[in-house]
Amino acid sequence: MINITSVNEYLALHLQADFWSSLDDNKKNAAFKMAVDDVCGCLGITEIDPARIFQICAVGEQAVFLAEHYDSFNSARQITSEKIDGVGTREYNYRPLSAFSPRALAFLEREAGVLNISRG
Secondary structure: OOOHHHHHHHHOOOOOHHHHHHOOHHHHHHHHHHHHHHHHHHHOOOOOOOOOHHHHHHHHHHHHHHHHHHHHHOOOEEEEEEEEEOEEEEEEEEOOOOOOOHHHHHHHHHHHHHHOOOOO
16 A cells, blocks of 8 residues: 655656645645545556556556646536627536546556456
8 A cells, every 4th residue: 555655756756746745735635545546446456556656656647637637627617608798698618527647547558558468
């Protein structure tokens, strides 16, 4: 099982290091917990193996992604136009948002590839 120290170490030399270090501990812990749950759910495992580097990387990438983008997951509607002539009208655009960091997905694909067994 990993702890948030592993993620902090991973993100120390990351392009998002300043963003991550600026977060308060509660937000970091929440992002870490959600990232662990996401990665475990995706891989079908119950806990992250600290010896599996791709799992650690996926958790780190997912944690910083969630911390930065979580609010946008909850606001999927975006006004695309508005008309105010007597009776106003609004048009909304629903944009599908990926719940996973693209970099986390890349690490998850590598991890899953390591686990796949083929009988050829």
